[in-house]
Amino acid sequence: MSGDTSSQDGNGKVTRVIRIGTRKSQLARIQTDSVAEMLKGLYPDVLLEIVGMTTTGDKILDTALSKIGEKSLFTKELETALERNEVDLVVHSLKDLPTTLPSGFTIGAVLKRENPHDAVVLHPKNTGKSLNTLPDKSVIGTSSLRRAAQLKKRFPHLEFKDIRGNLNTRLKKLDEKDDFAAIILAAAGLSRMGWESRVGQILDPEDCMYAVGQGALAIEVRARDKDIVEMVSVLHDPDTVLRCIAERAFLRQLEGGCSVPVAVHTEVKDGQLYLTGAVYSLDGSNSLKNTMQTGVDSDREGVEPVDERLQRVGVTADNVPGPAQDAAEKLGLDLANLLLSKGAKEILTVARQLNDAR
Numbered sequence: 001m002s003g004d005t006s007s008q009d010g011n012g013k014v015t016r017v018i019r020i021g022t023r024k025s026q027l028a029r030i031q032t033d034s035v036a037e038m039l040k041g042l043y044p045d046v047l048l049e050i051v052g053m054t055t056t057g058d059k060i061l062d063t064a065l066s067k068i069g070e071k072s073l074f075t076k077e078l079e080t081a082l083e084r085n086e087v088d089l090v091v092h093s094l095k096d097l098p099t100t101l102p103s104g105f106t107i108g109a110v111l112k113r114e115n116p117h118d119a120v121v122l123h124p125k126n127t128g129k130s131l132n133t134l135p136d137k138s139v140i141g142t143s144s145l146r147r148a149a150q151l152k153k154r155f156p157h158l159e160f161k162d163i164r165g166n167l168n169t170r171l172k173k174l175d176e177k178d179d180f181a182a183i184i185l186a187a188a189g190l191s192r193m194g195w196e197s198r199v200g201q202i203l204d205p206e207d208c209m210y211a212v213g214q215g216a217l218a219i220e221v222r223a224r225d226k227d228i229v230e231m232v233s234v235l236h237d238p239d240t241v242l243r244c245i246a247e248r249a250f251l252r253q254l255e256g257g258c259s260v261p262v263a264v265h266t267e268v269k270d271g272q273l274y275l276t277g278a279v280y281s282l283d284g285s286n287s288l289k290n291t292m293q294t295g296v297d298s299d300r301e302g303v304e305p306v307d308e309r310l311q312r313v314g315v316t317a318d319n320v321p322g323p324a325q326d327a328a329e330k331l332g333l334d335l336a337n338l339l340l341s342k343g344a345k346e347i348l349t350v351a352r353q354l355n356d357a358r
Helices: 026-042 076-083 145-154 167-176 187-192 226-233 238-254 322-341 344-357
Strands: 005-008 014-023 047-053 089-093 105-110 118-122 139-141 159-161 182-186 199-202 217-222 262-269 272-280 287-295
Touching: 014 026, 014 076, 026 047, 026 089, 026 167, 026 187, 026 217, 047 076, 076 089, 076 105, 076 217, 105 226, 105 238, 118 187, 139 167, 145 159, 145 262, 145 272, 145 344, 167 182, 182 187, 187 199, 217 226, 238 262, 238 272, 238 322, 238 344, 272 322, 272 344, 287 322, 287 344, 322 344
Parallel strands: 014 047, 014 089, 139 159, 139 182
Antiparallel strands: 005 014, 089 217, 105 217, 118 182, 118 199, 262 272, 272 287
């Protein structure tokens, strides 16, 4: 076993210790604690230790994420610890994980997705309003090019400005100053923090489609640690795995990331996986959007051996049928290629150049 440790209790019984890496923010700790609780319920004899770390994305708070130009802003330090055997697994928000992982790592579990949509959190003086009913020139805070591009097009009477920091910081900036009429945050994060009461509006896909992997937690492990891969694999949610494989394949084929506006919406219904994907110019005036579907209803029995080469966009899910995973990955590739054939690359190239020049 690579790098995990063991401890001895007073009775001489050896207990295996598994170290879980996480960012130090309150939300990251809540998410990691929830995963630790699930693992403890499944493996009561294992001792879990949580190791908090600060990432580049946590340190650089005065620059929009899309301007920093680093794909692994919130993951690099955690992966370094994983590589050095300082931790045995890492809990991430899946949307923070690049579509191509460093060699030797894999996503061993994608947990059941919470609400993937975005939420509007209003300044207390605007309680009861929605984006539609806010006064002209109201300033909305978001550091996401994806959100801003869609919402600028949908709500031309509003203005959008960057806002950085963790959830606590952003809420404080909203409440204690008059700079913003509202801010846009992921509904799942607000829910995990217990702040549902602050949600003034959930944005439906017509208003704003979500980010790839949004609302799902992922556990990253060393691909060679077969027993750790097996241990966490029971936390896989099959529908979330298929949806997120399709989304990540779509994004990877488009060569998208934080610095370009790409959005998705997925659904598994009656054995069909539906993927809607879109790319936008920075101001939302130019966009391409389409929907495709594929069958994923192979019986959910087939189990294949864990094999690093069988990763699909970084995900190892040996307890989800291989043909269904292949179909999901192909769906993402096919939809990306369809949009590329209609000019998606040009839209994204201009968006990247304009963002770099801001």
